[in-house]
Amino acid sequence: MSAPRKALLLVGSPKPGASTSESLGAYLFEELEKRGVATQTMHVAKAVRTEETVEELRAAASSADLIVLSFPLYIDSLPAPTIRALEVLAEPPVGPAAFVAICQSGFPEVDHNEVAVEICRHFAEDAGFEWAGGLILAAGGMIGGQPLRKLQGMMRSAIKALDLTAEALAAGRSVPDEAVQLMAKPPIPKIGYRFMANWGWRSQFKKRGRGGSLKDQPYA
Amino acid sequence: MNANQTGAALLLDGRRDDDPTLALAHDALADGLAAGGWAVDDWTLRDDKIAWCAGCFKCWTQTPGVCAHHDEGRTVAERWTRSDLTVLLTPVTFGGYSSELKKALDHVLPILQPFMQKRRGETRHPQRYARRRDLLVVGAVPAGQAEGPEAVTFRRLVERNTLNMQPPRWAVGVLESGAGDWEVRVAVDGLLAEVGVKPARDAVGAGRREVVA
Numbered sequence: 287m288s289a290p291r292k293a294l295l296l297v298g299s300p301k302p303g304a305s306t307s308e309s310l311g312a313y314l315f316e317e318l319e320k321r322g323v324a325t326q327t328m329h330v331a332k333a334v335r336t337e338e339t340v341e342e343l344r345a346a347a348s349s350a351d352l353i354v355l356s357f358p359l360y361i362d363s364l365p366a367p368t369i370r371a372l373e374v375l376a377e378p379p380v381g382p383a384a385f386v387a388i389c390q391s392g393f394p395e396v397d398h399n400e401v402a403v404e405i406c407r408h409f410a411e412d413a414g415f416e417w418a419g420g421l422i423l424a425a426g427g428m429i430g431g432q433p434l435r436k437l438q439g440m441m442r443s444a445i446k447a448l449d450l451t452a453e454a455l456a457a458g459r460s461v462p463d464e465a466v467q468l469m470a471k472p473p474i475p476k477i478g479y480r481f482m483a484n485w486g487w488r489s490q491f492k493k494r495g496r497g498g499s500l501k502d503q504p505y506a
Numbered sequence: 507m508n509a510n511q512t513g514a515a516l517l518l519d520g521r522r523d524d525d526p527t528l529a530l531a532h533d534a535l536a537d538g539l540a541a542g543g544w545a546v547d548d549w550t551l552r553d554d555k556i557a558w559c560a561g562c563f564k565c566w567t568q569t570p571g572v573c574a575h576h577d578e579g580r581t582v583a584e585r586w587t588r589s590d591l592t593v594l595l596t597p598v599t600f601g602g603y604s605s606e607l608k609k610a611l612d613h614v615l616p617i618l619q620p621f622m623q624k625r626r627g628e629t630r631h632p633q634r635y636a637r638r639r640d641l642l643v644v645g646a647v648p649a650g651q652a653e654g655p656e657a658v659t660f661r662r663l664v665e666r667n668t669l670n671m672q673p674p675r676w677a678v679g680v681l682e683s684g685a686g687d688w689e690v691r692v693a694v695d696g697l698l699a700e701v702g703v704k705p706a707r708d709a710v711g712a713g714r715r716e717v718v719a
Contacts (some may be wrong), residue, residue, distance in 0.1 A: 300558045331558055358561060360612050362666040363602045367558045370605035373522075393622075393629050401602075401666055404659045408600040480622040480629060488621040490567040501619055502570040503635055505587040 287384040287415050289458035290351035294383075298357025298368035300331040304431035307331045310388050310423065310448065313434040318352075319450030326350070330357075330371040348380040352455060353415065355406060358426065359391035359399050360493050364406075372409045381414025386451075386461060390426035392483065394476040399424070421447060421462025421469040426484055428473050442445035443471040513590030515575035515703075516639075519550045520596035520607020527646045527683045527690065528597060535593055535644065538705035542698070547585055551606045552580045559612035564594035566620040569635055575612055582613035591640045591701055592673075598645040598680065601659025618670070630670060640701040641673040644694065649684045675701045 295315050296389065299305035308329075315325045326346055332342040345352055358367050364372070387406035389399040403420035410417040423429075423444055434441055434448070447469035449480050491500050518534060521528045539546045556579040564574035565583070573580040586592055595608040603611060620629035643664045648659050657680045664678040677700035679693055695705050 299561065301561050305561075360559065360561070360608075361614065362663055362670065363608065365558065365561070366608035366612050368604050369599060369602065369608050372600060373605055376600075378593060390541070395628050397628060398666070401659060401663045404662070405600045405602040408656050408659060412600060476624075476629065480624065484620075487567060490563075491570070493538050494568045496569055500566070500570050500621070503582045503636070504571040506633060 287420055287458050287460070289456060290318075290323055290384065292326070292350050293312060293318050293352040293354065293455075294346050295325065295327040296333075296353060296355045296357075296368075296371065297327060297329045298355055298365060298371075299329075300365050300367050301431075301437035305358070306390055306423075306426045306429040306431050307356040307358050307388070309429050309431060309434050310390060310444070311354055313445070314354060314356075314388070314448045315453055317449060318456055321452060321456035323456055324350070324407060328393070331365075331367040334367050334370045343371060344375065344380050347375055347383065350383045352384045352386070352418070354386045354388065356388040356390075357402075359389055359393070359402055362398065363402050372406075372413070376409060376413040377411070379414035383415055384418040384455070384460075385410040385413075385415035386418045386455065387420040389420065390421070390429075392425070392427045394423035394425045394472050394479045396422040396424045396428075396470045418455065419451075419466070421451065421461060423469050425472050425474070425479050427486070428479070440473055443468045443473065443478070510652035510694075513545070514588060515539045515544045515591040515593060516547045516585050517549060517562065517593045517595065518607060519548065519552075520594065520604045520610075522552060522597060522604050522606050523551070525597060525646060525683070527681055528595060528687050530685070530687050530690040531644050531646065531681055531694055532595055534691045535595065535642075535698070537592075538691075538695055538698050539703060540702045541705045544591070544703065549585070549610070551610050555559050556582075556609045556613070558609060559615065563620070565616035570619075571616045571685065573616060575613075579610070582610050583616045585637055586614050586639070587617055588711045591703065592643065594641070594643045596616040596643075596645050598656055598660045601656040602663055602680055603645075608710065614671075628669070633672060638672055638674050641668060641671065641676040642697055642701045643667075643676075643678045644697065645679070646681045646683060649682050652680045652682050677701050
């Protein structure tokens with residue numbers, strides 16, 4: 287791949303507000319901008335809404351030298367609107383930009399996300415893009431849609447991974463192995479993460495729940 | 507369920523178009539289940555507008571077990587839960603499911619509880635319901651690619667799903683475009699047999715290996 291002049295961030299989270307996928311992608315793109323790359327961001331759930339927005343998506347993708355898809359894991363794979371976006375980018379292929387995937391999930395292990403990144407690699411090959419690597423962030427709940435710079439210390443491995451990735455991509459190189467390994471490093475021990483997550487669900491239910499229990503079985 | 511038991515099957519049809527192989531597979535599944543005495547909830551997903559799962563987690567923290575969207579997406583978890591067998595039909599899309607199938611599948615989240623537990627070395631969400639349903643997944647790839655990299659990824663994806671959904675029995679088959687009616691029916695009947703469905707027709711036998719890996 288060659289050094290990109292224009293990069294497109296595709297935010298694959300269907301959430302209408304702040305998302306962890308956007309936090310990760312936005313940080314990477316700020317670092318790319320610092321290195322002189324022009325950037326554009328699109329949210330796929332909006333981009334696949336109408337024929338007109340699909341054409342805008344395809345036009346943006348075909349004019350970019352680098353595309354980064356940042357998305358959450360949904361049922362071991364990509365969210366439906368993100369798959370839809372990939373389908374429309376592949377029919378017909380709009381390559382030949384470099385393509386990078388960032389997949390994050392609430393699980394503290396990266397293994398859950400590996401198939402989803404593999405799907406992105408197949409897409410890149412099918413759609414005429416150049417696969418430039420994938421990053422997996424586990425324990426995405428630690429970010430919770432907050433800007434990465436605000437979290438700093440807790441997410442230092444992820445930040446370092448994205449810094450290395452920005453440096454490599456801006457120079458026309460693929461995602462470095464060191465970045466992949468740093469991104470995969472859990473920010474806190476898994477047992478602590480599970481404890482915090484379970485406490486968090488109970489706490490949210492106390493605030494938002496409409497009676498019953500978190501273990502309710504409405505269709506039993 | 508024992509080997510020849512009948513029950514209720516939910517068929518989530520994720521076809522995006524009228525692909526002939528998937529059309530044959532759909533008919534073979536629906537006919538095979540019906541012939542075996544199963545009640546089939548045959549859902550052509552492209553006919554229904556289902557809002558994307560927004561990842562709001564209200565189905566976990568606000569109305570546990572029930573999706574917050576007031577459209578057909580809300581019925582996915584209910585229909586899934588009340589079935590004895592769930593069948594997914596899809597074109598293999600970059601090694602995964604089509605967006606049509608996935609728009610429904612994303613709404614099964616409420617069949618799980620939000621809690622995180624370590625199970626066999628990985629973190630998982632516990633099942634909301636003690637009763638599980640069997641799972642059969644049928645995908646289609648272009649001719650000659652049943653052993654290709656996207657088919658391999660597809661099988662891995664289904665396997666990951668089974669780790670999280672914990673079906674008592676499951677099977678996955680990859681059909682090749684261009685397969686004929688007889689080939690598809692043989693393949694589908696073989697797959698149905700793997701999840702305990704015995705179609706009352708004489709199609710199971712030789713030939714399955716040619717179209718299903």
